[in-house]
Amino acid sequence: xxxxxxxxxxxxxxxxxxxxxxxxxxxxxxxxxxxxxxxxxxxxxxxxxxxxxxxxxxxxxxxxxxxxxxxxxxxxxxxxxxxxxxxxxxxxxxxxxxxxxxxxxxxxxxxxxxxxxxxxxxxxxxxxxxxxxxxxxxxxxxxxxxxxxxxxxxxxxxxxxxxxxxxxxxxxxxxxxxxxxxxxxxxxxxxxxxxxxxxxxxxxxxxxxxxxxxxxxxxxxxxxxxxxxxxxxxxxxxxxxxxxxxxxxxxxxxxxxxxxxxxxxxxxxxxxxxxxxxxxxxxxxxxxxxxxxxxxxxxxxxxxxxxxxxxxxxxxxxxxxxxxxxxxxxxxxxxxxxxxxxxxxxxxxxxxxxxxxxxxxxxxxxxxxxxxxxxxxxx
Amino acid sequence: xxxxxxxxxxxxxxxxxxxxxxxxxxxxxxxxxxxxxxxxxxxxxxxxxxxxxxxxxxxxxxxxxxxxxxxxxxxxxxxxxxxxxxxxxxxxxxxxxxxxxxxxxxxxxxxxxxxxxxxxxxxxxxxxxxxxxxxxxxxxxxxxxxxxxxxxxxxxxxxxxxxxxxxxxxxxxxxxxxxxxxxxxxxxxxxxxxxxxxxxxxxxxxxxxxxxxxxxxxxxxxxxxxxxxxxxxxxxxxxxxxxxxxxxxxxxx
Numbered sequence: 001x002x003x004x005x006x007x008x009x010x011x012x013x014x015x016x017x018x019x020x021x022x023x024x025x026x027x028x029x030x031x032x033x034x035x036x037x038x039x040x041x042x043x044x045x046x047x048x049x050x051x052x053x054x055x056x057x058x059x060x061x062x063x064x065x066x067x068x069x070x071x072x073x074x075x076x077x078x079x080x081x082x083x084x085x086x087x088x089x090x091x092x093x094x095x096x097x098x099x100x101x102x103x104x105x106x107x108x109x110x111x112x113x114x115x116x117x118x119x120x121x122x123x124x125x126x127x128x129x130x131x132x133x134x135x136x137x138x139x140x141x142x143x144x145x146x147x148x149x150x151x152x153x154x155x156x157x158x159x160x161x162x163x164x165x166x167x168x169x170x171x172x173x174x175x176x177x178x179x180x181x182x183x184x185x186x187x188x189x190x191x192x193x194x195x196x197x198x199x200x201x202x203x204x205x206x207x208x209x210x211x212x213x214x215x216x217x218x219x220x221x222x223x224x225x226x227x228x229x230x231x232x233x234x235x236x237x238x239x240x241x242x243x244x245x246x247x248x249x250x251x252x253x254x255x256x257x258x259x260x261x262x263x264x265x266x267x268x269x270x271x272x273x274x275x276x277x278x279x280x281x282x283x284x285x286x287x288x289x290x291x292x293x294x295x296x297x298x299x300x301x302x303x304x305x306x307x308x309x310x311x312x313x314x315x316x317x318x319x320x321x322x323x324x325x326x327x328x329x330x331x332x333x334x335x336x337x338x339x340x341x342x343x344x345x346x347x348x349x350x351x352x353x354x355x356x357x358x359x360x361x362x363x364x365x366x367x368x369x370x371x372x373x374x375x376x377x378x379x
Numbered sequence: 380x381x382x383x384x385x386x387x388x389x390x391x392x393x394x395x396x397x398x399x400x401x402x403x404x405x406x407x408x409x410x411x412x413x414x415x416x417x418x419x420x421x422x423x424x425x426x427x428x429x430x431x432x433x434x435x436x437x438x439x440x441x442x443x444x445x446x447x448x449x450x451x452x453x454x455x456x457x458x459x460x461x462x463x464x465x466x467x468x469x470x471x472x473x474x475x476x477x478x479x480x481x482x483x484x485x486x487x488x489x490x491x492x493x494x495x496x497x498x499x500x501x502x503x504x505x506x507x508x509x510x511x512x513x514x515x516x517x518x519x520x521x522x523x524x525x526x527x528x529x530x531x532x533x534x535x536x537x538x539x540x541x542x543x544x545x546x547x548x549x550x551x552x553x554x555x556x557x558x559x560x561x562x563x564x565x566x567x568x569x570x571x572x573x574x575x576x577x578x579x580x581x582x583x584x585x586x587x588x589x590x591x592x593x594x595x596x597x598x599x600x601x602x603x604x605x606x607x608x609x610x611x612x613x614x615x616x617x618x619x620x621x622x623x624x625x626x627x628x629x630x631x632x
Contacts, residue, residue, distance in 0.1 A: 334430075339471040342427055343485035343541065344459035344492070353484065357475025357524070 021106045033277045033309050034219060034248040036103075046111045047138045047162075060155075060370050062129040068114040068140045077126030079152055084117035084145060101221060104193060107165055113141040118170075119148045127153040127370045134160035137189075146170030146178060146198075153179035153368035155375065159214075161187050168196040172204040174228065179207040179367055181375055188243060190215035194222070200260075202228030209366050211375065212239040212247050223252040224262065226291075231260040238267050238362040241274030251280035253295075255288040255318075262292075267362050268299040269355050270306035279311045282325065286317040295325040300332065300358050302351075380405055380580060381426070381549055382447060385437035387605075388425050395421045397605035398437070403549065406577040410591055410616060411584045413602035414624045419584045420468060422602065423551040426582075427465035428455035441549070459485075460492035464547030468554040470534040473525035478537065479504060481525045482544055489545055510543050514570050532563035539570035550574060550581045556590035568593030588620035601627055 023036040049067025053074060056062040061076040073082045134140050139162060146152075147170065158164050164186075172178050184192045192215050198206045212218045218241075224233040239247040253262045268276035278297040299308035310327040332354050340350030363379070366372040381403040388396035395418045403409055413419050425432050426439060428450070440447045443461050450458060459465075473481065487497040498506065507521060514536045526534050535555055542550050552571065556564055571581060571594050583594060591599075591613060599615040600607045601624070608631050609615065619627075 335471055336473055338429060338455060339467070339473065340481075340485075341455035342459055342465045342467075343481070343545070344456050344488040345484050346456050346488070347454075349484065349488075353476055353480075354473070357473060360475035 017106065021103050023103055024101065030250050030279065033275065034217075034246060045138050047134065047136070047140045049135065049138075060127055060129050060374055062131060064131045064133060066133055066135065067138065068112065068142065070114050070116065075121070076128035076130070078120050078122035078124060079126075079128040079154060080119045080121050081130065082117045082119065084115040084143075101195070104165060104167075104195060104221075107139075107141070111139055111141055113143060115143045115145070118144060118146045118152075118154065120150050120152045123150060125151045125153070127155070127368045129155045129157065129371075129374065131157040131159065132164065134158075134162045134164065134186075136162060138162045139165070141165045142167070144168045146172075149176055149178055151177045153181075153371050155181040155183065155371050157183045157185060157378070158192060159185045161190060163191040164193065166192075166194045166196075168194065168198075170198050172198060172200045172206050172231075174201045175203045176201075177205040177207075179371070180209075181366055181371055182208070182210045183213065183375065183378060184211065184215055184218055185213045185378065186215040188214060188216060188245070190217075192218045194218075194220045196220075196222045197224070198233070199225045199227055200231035200233060202257075203230045204228060205232045205234075207234040207365070207367055208236065209234075209362065209375075210237040210249075211362075211379070212237075212241070213379065216243075216245050218245075218247045220249040220251070222249065223254070225254045225256055226260040226262065227256050229257050229259045231257070233260075233262045234365060235262065235264045236266065236362050236365040238269075238359050239276050240269045240271070240359070241276055242271040243274060244272070245274045246277075247275065248277040249279070251278075253280075253282045253293070255282070255284045255291045255293065255321075258287065258289040258291065258318075260288075260291050262294070264295045265362055265365065266297045267359060268297075268308055269302065269359060270299060270308055271302040273303070273305040275307045275309070277309045278327075279309075279313070280325075281313045281315060282323065284314070284316040284318050284321055284323065288318045289320050290322075291318070292322040293324070297327045298358075299327075299329040300355065301329065302332070302355070380442040382440040383426070383437070384440070386425065386434055386439060387436035388421065389433045389435055390421065390431060394435070395432075395605055396425065399602075399605070399607055401600070401607065403580045403582060405548070405580055406575075407598065408575065408581045408583065408594065408596045409598045409600065410596040410613075411582060411600050411602055412586070412588075412616065412619060414628075415586065417602045418605040419586075419602050420553050423465060423553045423582070423584050426458075426549075426551055427463055428453060428458045430455070456488070459545075459547075460489055462548035464542050464545055464550045466535075466538040466542060466550065466552035466555050468557060470526045470529075470538050472527045472529075474527055476525050477522055478525050479507065479521040482507065482521075482541055485541070486544055507540075507544060510540060513543065513573055514540050515566050516540060531558040532560065532567075535559060535563065535567050536570070539567055543570060543573060546574070546579075548579055550579065551584065552581065553584045554586065555583065556585055556587060564590065565593060588616045591616045603628060603631070 024031040047067035049069045051066040053065045241247045266278050270276045282293045295312050297310045308329045312325040312327050383401040386399045441450045483503045490497045601609045
């Protein structure tokens with residue numbers, strides 16, 4: 001059963017339903033390091049925003065969406081965002097094999113949800129920025145469904161307060177290409193859940209870079225399923241928790257056809273007393289011959305109280321595959337710091353440059369140059 | 380400009396330097412030679428202010444604003460800003476930071492300290508490009524991560540390039556010749572000779588004499604077990620080349 005079938009009816013905010021939701025506990029393997037009961041407040045209120053979305057002209061076409069207020073249709077370059085109807089979601093859902101956390105499904109079910117369909121009108125591709133801004137301590141639920149996309153790069157930025165529950169879904173059909181950058185830049189009490197699932201057909205390409213910059217709690221459940229030959233999935237991420245904030249990603253990449261490729265680099269720069277958790281599984285199904293999969297998690301601990309937990313995992317049921325995975329966790333190297341200092345660069349500046357350098361190879365995974373520059377500006 | 384008086388120094392409680400006296404004046408080139416483990420590299424790190432090396436006795440003075448000043452309390456970055464440059468034996472790879480960014484940051488740090496205007500990115504690139512032919516380096520080295528994937532020779536050339544950009548008053552070059560083939564050695568030597576002037580001083584730390592065929596030193600010192608056991612002019616280097624270190628060592632033990 002999928003969350004989408006449960007969410008077909010728009011519902012008024014239901015406090016009783018919310019209170020009945022059982023949060024996963026740390027006894028569950030995938031929530032081992034994230035104690036929601038401690039981190040997650042139980043009082044929710046639904047977005048009361050009345051301000052309509054606003055288009056902003058700039059180097060990149062931008063739409064700013066306030067709270068969950070969105071109606072009608074907006075065109076951004078080659079991209080069209082349309083308030084979506086339930087039956088579209090349901091049709092998509094019948095074809096996909098999407099798994100969602102039960103409590104998140106129920107959360108979405110208990111409150112109004114914004115459904116946005118992303119479509120590409122023009123053959124010629126122009127990148128777009130969709131910025132969500134939440135001014136109040138409220139809950140914003142969003143479902144982003146990508147369809148009829150040929151070749152489109154989009155950056156989604158989430159800023160402001162409260163909580164976001166984002167579900168990003170799509171099928172990437174033969175020879176099509178999507179690039180998605182998700183930037184979480186909330187205030188220090190912000191809570192952010194992202195569940196994303198994409199399925200790739202033959203010769204399809206999906207490139208995802210998730211960047212966590214702010215917030216108190218971030219949980220990502222991301223997955224990709226490669227159904228066609230010669231499909232390529234890039235699923236990268238950068239997390240920079242500070243203070244006492246908490247970042248946790250659970251990733252699942254499934255190779256369900258021969259001759260396809262997945263690459264994943266997740267990097268964490270963990271400061272103060274914060275935590276970064278990476279659990280990633282790459283599954284190679286029986287018969288998925290000659291696939292190549294790489295998975296790497298690297299953590300940089302900036303203080304003695306910063307913590308990283310890393311669990312890269314591969315489950316391979318096919319022969320003749322090229323798979324590599326690894327994980328490293330360490331501190332800034334004194335050797336590197338001294339090299340900077342010997343050139344007149346102060347230690348603080350050296351640390352900042354080294355941390356930025358550490359992050360840079362994730363940033364450089366973004367393929368669209370406009371979006372890459374925008375992301376660098378935002379960091 | 381540099382005066383080292385009776386310096387003793389420890390690394391993790393092991394005494395490596397056991398009383399060195401050493402003086403450098405502007406315009407001079409000194410070579411410090413010695414067998415492996417004699418304390419040569421340690422000596423250059425002490426002067427550049429490496430935090431792992433603790434001076435337990437004696438003093439290191441450097442000329443700052445015309446006055447000889449004890450630099451014991453100055454951190455490595457302060458010493459660099461005052462014009463001391465260390466060329467590394469093993470230049471460090473810095474993934475994710477481009478060479479040009481690194482050099483630009485260092486250059487502007489020095490400008491700022493010396494009260495000069497900082498240089499913008501475009502002008503700095505032009506300035507760096509003007510130095511590349513001396514070291515027979517290609518412009519694409521500027522946009523690669525610092526030393527990452529560089530060959531041994533390329534790393535050493537990159538050190539000398541940085542030296543030329545920062546134009547230090549005192550350049551300490553630690554085993555700059557190690558691991559170089561003859562062509563790279565000549566190029567690196569040409570770069571070092573470009574710095575030579577009556578205002579700058581160079582201290583070459585080296586195991587072998589061959590670098591000194593291309594960079595003529597004014598003085599040669601032999602370091603052994605943490606002490607300078609002999610000083611002389613460049614003929615001392617030739618003598619060492621011919622006879623090795625044993626005859627000197629036997630003399631003192």
